Amino acid sequence: MTFLDMLRQAEQTNGSMLCVGLDPDPARFPASLKGDAGRIFDFCARIVDATADLAMAFKPQIAYFAAHRAEEQLEKLMRHMRSAAPHVPVILDAKRGDIGSTAEQYAIEAFERYGADAVTLSPFMGFDSVAPYLQYHGKGAFLLCRTSNPGGDDLQNQRLSSVPGEPLLYEHVARLAQGPWNLNGQLGLVVGATYPAEIERVRALAPTLPLLIPGVGAQGGDALATVKAGWRPEGQIIVNSSRAILYASAGDDFADAARREAIKTRDTLRAARAA
Numbered sequence: 581m582t583f584l585d586m587l588r589q590a591e592q593t594n595g596s597m598l599c600v601g602l603d604p605d606p607a608r609f610p611a612s613l614k615g616d617a618g619r620i621f622d623f624c625a626r627i628v629d630a631t632a633d634l635a636m637a638f639k640p641q642i643a644y645f646a647a648h649r650a651e652e653q654l655e656k657l658m659r660h661m662r663s664a665a666p667h668v669p670v671i672l673d674a675k676r677g678d679i680g681s682t683a684e685q686y687a688i689e690a691f692e693r694y695g696a697d698a699v700t701l702s703p704f705m706g707f708d709s710v711a712p713y714l715q716y717h718g719k720g721a722f723l724l725c726r727t728s729n730p731g732g733d734d735l736q737n738q739r740l741s742s743v744p745g746e747p748l749l750y751e752h753v754a755r756l757a758q759g760p761w762n763l764n765g766q767l768g769l770v771v772g773a774t775y776p777a778e779i780e781r782v783r784a785l786a787p788t789l790p791l792l793i794p795g796v797g798a799q800g801g802d803a804l805a806t807v808k809a810g811w812r813p814e815g816q817i818i819v820n821s822s823r824a825i826l827y828a829s830a831g832d833d834f835a836d837a838a839r840r841e842a843i844k845t846r847d848t849l850r851a852a853r854a855a
């Protein structure tokens with residue numbers, strides 16, 4: 581089954597557009613685990629188990645594992661997600677982007693070492709930095725397009741006077757991803773929930789691509805505006821929330837609290853689609 585098939589199936593099975601982001605920070609763990617990087621797997625597995633029937637995708641952020649020498653725990657977590665939530669695709673948030681030969685190694689890391697279904701990439705180095713990931717037919721690759729952070733303006737909102745029609749850089753990325761770069765239909769785009777007007781613009785330029793949309797929850801993005809701007813019957817959205825779910829409670833009830841927060845976010849997204 582391809583990544584896109586998995587996304588569709590998870591959306592239907594769980595009735596959800598919510599991506600549960602796994603950004604484990606031991607300093608924010610509940611008292612019984614606090615500060616212990618050896619418990620990253622335990623913490624994340626509890627979150628996965630509590631939200632497996634609520635998520636359209638899981639998105640582990642690789643830096644939160646690598647920073648704590650916890651790559652083996654990430655491997656174990658990937659296996660756990662496969663067995664506890666086999667119907668939920670996993671997007672490895674790695675934001676890679678490098679020359680082709682190095683990108684080949686990163687692609688091996690994402691798809692063979694970790695067994696991810698999709699990966700996040702920076703398109704900044706051009707098509708040959710993306711191409712190695714497309715060799716893995718059926719896997720997904722989300723290109724950063726209009727990111728959720730304020731500094732995204734610095735480059736992404738610059739006008740490209742050399743390109744006919746003079747698009748902004750993020751608009752150009754959206755066109756490339758919907759068109760010439762999408763050789764095997766594997767590409768999606770990352771657009772921040774903090775910029776609904778830009779989500780709408782990206783959706784107009786890329787009507788059928790899946791959009792990974794982080795920024796609801798801790799970053800304050802507007803879930804209703806996000807769904808209105810991005811969701812279309814032929815264009816899926818995967819709306820990520822990480823810290824608001826992971827740290828919904830600082831106590832030992834953290835998994836129950838994460839479940840309650842995930843239900844709340846899932847339902848808000850659902851209601852926005854129906855509105």
Ligand SMILES: O=C(O)c1cc(=O)[nH]c(=O)n1[C@@H]1O[C@H](COP(=O)(O)O)[C@@H](O)[C@H]1O
Pocket residue numbers: 601603641673675700726727728729770771772794795796797798799820821822823824
């Ligand atoms: O690619 C991403 O996932 C991403 C892109 C973006 O524009 N903004 C953004 O916040 N992210 C990631 O999405 C997650 C957001 O986390 P919360 O703000 O805690 O919900 C983090 O893992 C970020 O690295």
